Amino acid sequence: MITINVAMAVVLAVLYSVGFYLLLQRSLMRILIGIVVLGHGANLLLQLAGGPPARAPVLGTADPGTFADPLPQALALTAIVITFALTTYLLALGYRSWVLTGKDEVQDDVEDRRVAARERPEGSLEEDSTGPDDVVDPGSAAASDEPAEPAEPAEAGR
Amino acid sequence: MSTLVTLPVLLPILGAALTVLASRSARLQRLIGIVVLTAVSAVAAVLLVAADRAGPVVVELGGWPAPVGIVLVADRLSALLLLVSTVVTLAVLVYAIDQRITDYGRGTASTTFHPIFLLLSTGVSLAYLTGDLFSLFVAFEIMLAASYVLITRRVNAARIRSGMTYVIISLASSLLFLTTIALVYASTGTVNLADLAARVAELPPGLRTLLSMMTIVTFGIKAAMVPLHFWLPDSYPNAPAPVTALFAGLLTKVGIYALLRTQTLVFPGNGPSAVLLVLAVLTMIVGALGALAQNDLNRLLSFLLVSHIGFMLFGLAVDDARGAGGTALYIVHHITVQATLFLVSGLITRRTGTVSIEAMGGLAKRAPGLAILFAVPALTLAGIPPTSGFVAKLALLQAGADGGAAAAAVAGVVVLASLLTLYAVVRVWVRVFWGAEKEPLPDDDPTDELVVGTARTSRPMYAATIALIAVSVAIAAAAGPLSAVTGRAGTDLMERTPYVQAVLG
Numbered sequence: 001m002i003t004i005n006v007a008m009a010v011v012l013a014v015l016y017s018v019g020f021y022l023l024l025q026r027s028l029m030r031i032l033i034g035i036v037v038l039g040h041g042a043n044l045l046l047q048l049a050g051g052p053p054a055r056a057p058v059l060g061t062a063d064p065g066t067f068a069d070p071l072p073q074a075l076a077l078t079a080i081v082i083t084f085a086l087t088t089y090l091l092a093l094g095y096r097s098w099v100l101t102g103k104d105e106v107q108d109d110v111e112d113r114r115v116a117a118r119e120r121p122e123g124s125l126e127e128d129s130t131g132p133d134d135v136v137d138p139g140s141a142a143a144s145d146e147p148a149e150p151a152e153p154a155e156a157g158r
Numbered sequence: 159m160s161t162l163v164t165l166p167v168l169l170p171i172l173g174a175a176l177t178v179l180a181s182r183s184a185r186l187q188r189l190i191g192i193v194v195l196t197a198v199s200a201v202a203a204v205l206l207v208a209a210d211r212a213g214p215v216v217v218e219l220g221g222w223p224a225p226v227g228i229v230l231v232a233d234r235l236s237a238l239l240l241l242v243s244t245v246v247t248l249a250v251l252v253y254a255i256d257q258r259i260t261d262y263g264r265g266t267a268s269t270t271f272h273p274i275f276l277l278l279s280t281g282v283s284l285a286y287l288t289g290d291l292f293s294l295f296v297a298f299e300i301m302l303a304a305s306y307v308l309i310t311r312r313v314n315a316a317r318i319r320s321g322m323t324y325v326i327i328s329l330a331s332s333l334l335f336l337t338t339i340a341l342v343y344a345s346t347g348t349v350n351l352a353d354l355a356a357r358v359a360e361l362p363p364g365l366r367t368l369l370s371m372m373t374i375v376t377f378g379i380k381a382a383m384v385p386l387h388f389w390l391p392d393s394y395p396n397a398p399a400p401v402t403a404l405f406a407g408l409l410t411k412v413g414i415y416a417l418l419r420t421q422t423l424v425f426p427g428n429g430p431s432a433v434l435l436v437l438a439v440l441t442m443i444v445g446a447l448g449a450l451a452q453n454d455l456n457r458l459l460s461f462l463l464v465s466h467i468g469f470m471l472f473g474l475a476v477d478d479a480r481g482a483g484g485t486a487l488y489i490v491h492h493i494t495v496q497a498t499l500f501l502v503s504g505l506i507t508r509r510t511g512t513v514s515i516e517a518m519g520g521l522a523k524r525a526p527g528l529a530i531l532f533a534v535p536a537l538t539l540a541g542i543p544p545t546s547g548f549v550a551k552l553a554l555l556q557a558g559a560d561g562g563a564a565a566a567a568v569a570g571v572v573v574l575a576s577l578l579t580l581y582a583v584v585r586v587w588v589r590v591f592w593g594a595e596k597e598p599l600p601d602d603d604p605t606d607e608l609v610v611g612t613a614r615t616s617r618p619m620y621a622a623t624i625a626l627i628a629v630s631v632a633i634a635a636a637a638g639p640l641s642a643v644t645g646r647a648g649t650d651l652m653e654r655t656p657y658v659q660a661v662l663g
Contacts, residue, residue, distance in 0.1 A: 002344040023330060028322070035329050042336040049344035072343055075292050079336055082299045086329055089303070093310060097322055100315040107319045109392055 004048050012048075015041030028094050028104050035090065039083035046076040159208055160217040163230045165201045166240055166283035169194050174276035184267035188255050191272050195248040195279065202241035205232040210643055214660035216289070224289075224661050225353040231289040233657055234647035235486055239415055240286045242490050245629060246407050246497045247279050253501055253622035254400035260616045270307060278304035278404070285412045289661055291342060291349040294416060295335050298380070302328045305409060308401045309393060317396045324393035331379035338372040345369070352661035354424045355654055370425040374417065374433070381413030383471060384441040387464045391448065394463075395456030395513070399504020402456060406463050407497030411489050414470045418485055422651040423658075427477050430565045434475030439571050441468030446578035454513050455503050455586065462539065462582060463496055465575055472568055473554050476561040483648025484553035487641055491538075491550040491633055498535040498626040505623065506532065506590065508615050511599035515586060520595030529591045531620070534627050536587065538634075540580035546633035551576060553641055 004012075015037055022034025047053070050072030057070030098104055108116070173194035180186040208215050214233035218224060232240070254275070258266065281301025288294050306328070310321040343349055345365055346357040358366055375386070382390040390410070394402050421427075421434075445465025452458035470492070473485030503513075509525055510518045522529040534545075541547035551572065558569030633640060650656050 002347075004344075019333075023326075031326060035326065035333070038330070038333050042333045042340065045337055046340040046343070049340045069347075071349075072340070075339070075343070075349070078292075078296065082296070083333075086299075086303060086306075086332075089306060090325060090329065093306075093318075093322060093325060096310075096313070097318045100313070100318050106322070109388070110320075111392075 002049055002051060005052065008044075008048055008053065012041055012045055015044065026105055028097060028106055031106065032087070032090055032094055036083075036087055039087070043076050043079050043083065046072055046079060048072075160215055162201055162205060162208075163215050163217040163232050163287060164219075166198045166205075166244070166287060167230070167280055169198050169201075170276040170280040170283065174273040174280065177272040177276060178269070181267055181269045184265055187267055187272040191251050191255070191276060192248065194276060195244055195251060198279070198283065199241060199244045199248060202237060202244055206234070206237035206241055206643075208232075209234050209237045210646070213656055216660050224663065225348055225350050228293050229289040229350070229352075229661055230287045231657065231661060232287055233660070234643060234650055235415075235418070236286040238486065238643060238647065239411070239489060239493075240283060242493050242629075243282055243286070243408050243411075244279070246493055246626065247282070247404065249622045249626045249629075250400050250404045250407070250497060250501070251275060252625075253403070253504075253619050254398075256616055256618040256622070257398070257400060257504075260619070270311065274304045274307045275404075278308065278408075282408050282412055286415060289351050291339055291351060291354065291420075295332070295339060298335065298412075298416075299332060301409065301412065302332065305405060309397045309405070320393040320396040323389055327379065327389040331376055334372070334379070335376045338369065338376055341372065342369055350661070351419070351423055352658040355658050358424050366425065370421070371433075373420045373425070374437075377413045377417040377420070378437070379413075381410050381417060381467055381471075382464050383437055383467055384444045384464065387441070387445070387467075390464055391452075391457050391460040394460045395454060399500060399507065403497040403500035403504070406460070406500050407493045410463065410467060411470075411493050414467065414474075414485070414489060417471075418474055418482065418651070421474060422477075422482055423654055426652075426654065430477055430561055431475050432564070434471055434477075435564055435568050438468045438471035438475050439568055441465065441471055442571055442575035443468075443578075446575050446582065449582040450578065450585075453515050455506065455515055455518075455590075456500070456513050458515070458582065458586065459496075459499050459503060462499075462579055465579060466492055466496070466539070468575065469551070469554060469572060472572060473557060475568070476557045476565045478557065478561060479645070479648040479652040480553070480557035480560060481565075481648070482651040483641070483645040484550070484557045486644040486647050487553045488550040490640070490644070491546040491630065494626060494630045494633065495535050495538045495547065498623060498630065499532075499539060501619075501623045501626065502528070502532050502535060505615060505619065509598060510590075510596075515589050517599065518590045518596060519593040520591070522591035523595055527620070531623055531627065532591070533587065535630065536583035537580075538630050540583055541576045542580070544634055546630045546637070549634055549637040549641065553644070 019034050019038030019041055022030045022037060025031055025034070050069035055066065055068035057068045057073055173190050176190050177187045180190060205215055209232050214231050217230050219228045219230065222228070258268070258271070278301055281297050281304060284297035285294060285301060288297055306325050309324055310318070313321050339349060342354065345361055346354060348354055348357060358369065379386045394405055397405065442465050445461050445463070445468060449458050449461035449465060452461060470485050470488050473481045473488060475481070505528055506518070506521070507513055509521065509528065512518065538545040538547045541551040554572060555569050558565045558572065
């Protein structure tokens, strides 16, 4: 069983909480950064599973007690490559989404939009005329502090 | 024999490389895909026979012995699931190839579709065969990375949102998986599943419960278990029919397989697990009720998929040999039938030009063959005797009846959820195939692969669908021998010693 020191525990706590906080945001870019930060946290935790930091793995003929376990380092290396590759894909996808929709905002679930449309009183139809995509969750402040970009022509992405 | 275990992973990944090289020739790409998947099916069949006769087949990669090196293990469960998955993948590939030929002409090669399709198959094979928690993570990543590309290929503005949701949820669950692996390694010093089986038992109970719950959440997201299912009905319906069929057939079931493997091997409990029983009930009921509220055919099928994940969770929750065997049988049945239903839905969409059930009607007159193609898998999913669904549900109900009062009560929910499934598919039948005949809608967006509003279908697309229906009929016909195999697989899972001994020697 491995125990970790307080400094590392604090760093991990910060990385995980910042990552999860950003994941819950409305803006796609923040979610993306959230995934990156969370990935750093997970990879750091994986590294620390091999022993205290600042030790080298397999160091010549020294006492085995002073080594760091090399296996978590190998695992972390693999995991870093995977998270890096998927982050680039996500970035590309985020750009594509911006080109197609002209907004850096995660839209509501189809079901949520349907429920919202059903609950809205009959009189307020003029709000609806901008299209179902613009139904904004009233509790979300992030939606209002970022004015929507003017929609690009969809052909730009083709 | 043991080198055979590497082939289901090696062949598709080499095939993927070859299809990249062959990106000039559409014909060569198709040939490679079909040959590779046929070969993997044959290998899986051989492995199943070998594992059933002489116990798990193990190969140590690079010659490193078990707790240090990575092992691939084909026991009864993994070989059986590998066989069914590969056969379904092959049928879906034939359907997809033919859909491409129908839509784009015979000569169009694709630089992405075939390689990605085979990579997805690689990931699925590796996930079934690996005996190592970290390789399981890598397998999931291969599979999911391939699925990200398939679900976001040629997206338009309307579909990019659901693709984004899918990718972000999957990435978050993968990072959770990575965290779990880190905690498991820090507490036990190994990631080999067989080694973990012994070492996790020595941990303090609180830590063991924490690790167990983290694996349930991680694989629960991947398996779309309620309340972690929201991404599925939102993203699956937005992919082209063959892709949805493949995802619905395989991806969630790999999650269930991982759950089954880790819960029985690494975190064995004593008797029915209350947490899993509650989750199973929620999944069955929420999924079925969600399906009843849908108008979009693919969304309806996605909710039914969620509901039936609950059936598999139930078998796992009963936590005895019969329950595990019942889950294995149910996975086999469900992979086949759910993929078939999505393929049929693709065919229906091509006849009607819409996925909206309200906009369809009277299709039985225009396409009586299609009506039969829908009816058979729909009734199989609902579990009407003598279909494979009935056989699989019977196995689960028997396990529930023997598993104590709580399990028996949940077995009642299984029957209720089956009835709700039946109600949902019958409603689809009445609205789509009976009633006033409605004209097919025109294809208003030719770039949209999802809704092709013409009657353009071709025979091999039907042939692939019929082949899958034949597989599910074969499962029903071979119910005796098959349930004997899954029963033995369930016993293996509960005893744990065959697996551990085969790996650690």
